[in-house]
Amino acid sequence: MxxxxxxxxxxxxxxxxxxxxxxxxxxxxxxxxxxxxxxxxxxxxxxxxPGYVGTYYHLGKLYETLDQKENAIATYEKGMHNARAKRDMHALSELQAAYRAAVEMDEDDE
Known part of the structure; x- marks a missing residue:
């Protein structure tokens, strides 16, 4: 340790x-x-x-690493909702980009 x-x-x-x-x-x-x-x-x-919006991006990326794309996409969606509620435009922008990339990857798998 x-x-x-x-x-x-x-x-x-x-x-x-x-x-x-x-x-x-x-x-x-x-x-x-x-x-x-x-x-x-x-x-x-x-x-x-749930208002600690920085977590959603990192949790979503971790889900992606673990090949849990559905969990990643749901996490990004929740994060975007909470970022909007807090008016955290920087976090919202990062989450939107991660969300779009995850959705595109998910569509490529089909």
């Missing part, structure tokens, strides 16, 4: 509902190749903190 990972785990133990710490931990797990842990934290984050 890396020092950074241990630090994040320790911080999260103190404030388990902090969306940024959950996001950072998921991202660190992904960086270390611990895909199942990353997936669990990203999924928990969108469930408990």
């Amino acid at each position: 890396t020092d950074r990972l241990q630090q994040l785990i320790d911080f999260l133990a103190e404030t388990p509902d902090d969306p940024f710490l959950n996001y950072a931990l998921a991202t660190e797990y992904l960086k270390l190749g611990h895909v199942e842990n990353a997936l669990r934290y990203y999924e928990r984050l969108v469930e408990k903190h």
